[in-house]
Amino acid sequence: MNINLTPSQTPSEGSATKSAYKRLRELILTGDLAPGEKLKIDGLRDVLGTGASPIREALNLLVSDQLVVRHEQRGFRAAGTSRQDFDEILKLRCSLERMALRESIENATDEWIEELVVVHHRMTRLQAERSAEFEVQHKIFHMTLLSHATSPHLLRFCSQLYDLNIRYRYLAGRSSDYKGRKVDDEHRQILDAVMAKGMDLADTLLVSHYERTGAFLKDYID
Amino acid sequence: MNINLTPSQTPSEGSATKSAYKRLRELILTGDLAPGEKLKIDGLRDVLGTGASPIREALNLLVSDQLVVRHEQRGFRAAGTSRQDFDEILKLRCSLERMALRESIENATDEWIEELVVVHHRMTRLQAERSAEFEVQHKIFHMTLLSHATSPHLLRFCSQLYDLNIRYRYLAGRSSDYKGRKVDDEHRQILDAVMAKGMDLADTLLVSHYERTGAFLKDYID
DNA sequence: ATGTCTAATAAAATCGATTTTTTATTTGCA
DNA sequence: TGCAAATAAAAAATCGATTTTATTAGACAT
Structure with missing residues (x-):
């Protein structure tokens, strides 16, 4: 401590x-x-x-x-951490968020899209600093992407896994110079795909967004 | 109370x-x-x-x-209950258990199959009575089916959803004469498919097992 | 030295009482 | 009569102290 x-x-x-x-x-x-x-x-x-x-x-x-x-x-x-746990969370997140995102897009409304745009804007504005406030907005962005899925339980699981994952991000960040990773393009692309209601594209982009971050982090785990 | x-x-x-x-x-x-x-x-x-x-x-x-x-x-x-919640749990359970079951079968070992046979036997023996002890064995059977998946978090989610679902079963059981549903054939078929490592067949059977029970219960919900 | 039993210490779990907050009831007024 | 403020009652949250349980340290024997 x-x-x-x-x-x-x-x-x-x-x-x-x-x-x-x-x-x-x-x-x-x-x-x-x-x-x-x-x-x-x-x-x-x-x-x-x-x-x-x-x-x-x-x-x-x-x-x-x-x-x-x-x-x-x-x-x-x-709770403990391990490489295995990290990998598992990554994989599960990809599966569950994909499900949720597809449902979300299916149920898309204009209001939802507008909300997404706003939320994305707020996050982007804070991109440079990687402050605590950015982290908050980043989670909001990702959860808003999923928020139109009709399954509260699924969303709860996604949220939980998000937090477990971000913990690894922080841990990596402190024991090394994990910083450089640029993610704004990827977020932008995901947003665009969602706005165009391109379900397949959107979920592919989301998954590869996570996988890339995962690959990046792997070196700093354990 | x-x-x-x-x-x-x-x-x-x-x-x-x-x-x-x-x-x-x-x-x-x-x-x-x-x-x-x-x-x-x-x-x-x-x-x-x-x-x-x-x-x-x-x-x-x-x-x-x-x-x-x-x-x-x-x-x-x-926690409250609702028709919507019931439907949601059912759907999510089908998705998640399917994932877990496929993984489980992929990682199948002889010991696991033997464990399944034993567990299935114990459950079957208590089939008739629908006692509390049967319920315990029934959950064990279903969780053992999934237990060789490599994702503890996924298994935890499945277990949680199982319990939430069984609650609806009990609630239906008390406000009506929900009893008649015969499930031993379905369990047997699932077990056989798993033993033959028929992944597609097994998950189809599992899902339809849940869907049938769900359809059966629906009338007694809310 | 190695392991086991016992005593001492530290920590978790629980209790009973107190404080704070919420919910229900009454009172006063338009 | 209807509404709002004030009061009373109930319940939740918190505290400080006590009891129980686990952990550590020490003594002794193998």
Whole structure:
């Protein structure tokens, strides 16, 4: 653990559980809490500045996201990572997102296309910086692509896998100079294909977008 | 709520959280706790004979399973049901289990086939009664079919959807005389196809197995 | 040295009480 | 009568302390 922030400064925002959840989630996604690391309640109390109950609650919620694993009577750990896990997530994401994207395009509406354009614009604007804000918009863009599929459960799975994957991105980013990858062209092409309702083209582009990023990251994993 | 059991008799088995989790899960799956029903901590304390903390913990774990929904600052509810949700789960299950089954067959080993035969036998033996024990074996059979796929995440999704679906089965079973459906032939055929490594046949049979059950249940939903 | 039993320590799990928030009920007013 | 503010009741969230369980460290024997 390697944390240098003062105990949660945002005082009166939502419940203690919620802010603990958000903070822990972030710490795990970014790798500040390392894969496999033991998450001791007492230790986290100092970091999060709150009692044991909200932390426990937050930890249990993170189990839903597969970011934390619970060991019966012996506490919690940040979920582990492995090359195998990374590959698996990549493959599964390609399959599931393809399904969702095709459905989405089938159900396309003008409003949806407009939403996509806006969301894409917002993301592009932040492209250069690779800031946290860019990451937020990037996820929104990808999830909006899928958002017109009619299956909430499928979307939930995609969202979950997205987060698990982005964790590897962060981990790669910190142990190396993973940066250079240019993705704006690929996003643009996907958007264009979707707007033209070219289902086959769109899903091919989306999958190869993921596969390229995956290949790029592979070198930095494990 | 309509529960007539004495507070958890099994005293020293595992943690309070674990038994609360198992019990609540069962109550929700079977419909003893109805879809959408408010789950008040205090109320559950009487039923489960334990304090608020383990109940809270169990409830949070059930959120992972999508059997309970959490409403920020206003407690928990049993997840709702709807015709739409039922249809969606059915479709998604067909897609995902097909993927998993194909992978499973690709990676087939002799040991796996033997395991399947045993598991199928155990299930068949209990066929007549439709007991709780049959339900357990039935899930084991279906999950074993998929178990040689190399994607734990995919298997987790399948397992989750299985449980969500079986809940509808129970709900149908109680509001009607859903019983008659004969499924042993279908299971046998699937097993045979898998043993012959007939991937296309196997997944077709599996999907139509689900679709038939789905069609059968539809009348009893909502 | 290696392994097992026991004692001490650390951590997780749970409890009971308190605080905060939400929901229901009553009261006052147009 | 209908609506809104104020109050009362209920429930959720959180806390601090206690109990239980797991982990570590030490003593002893092989």
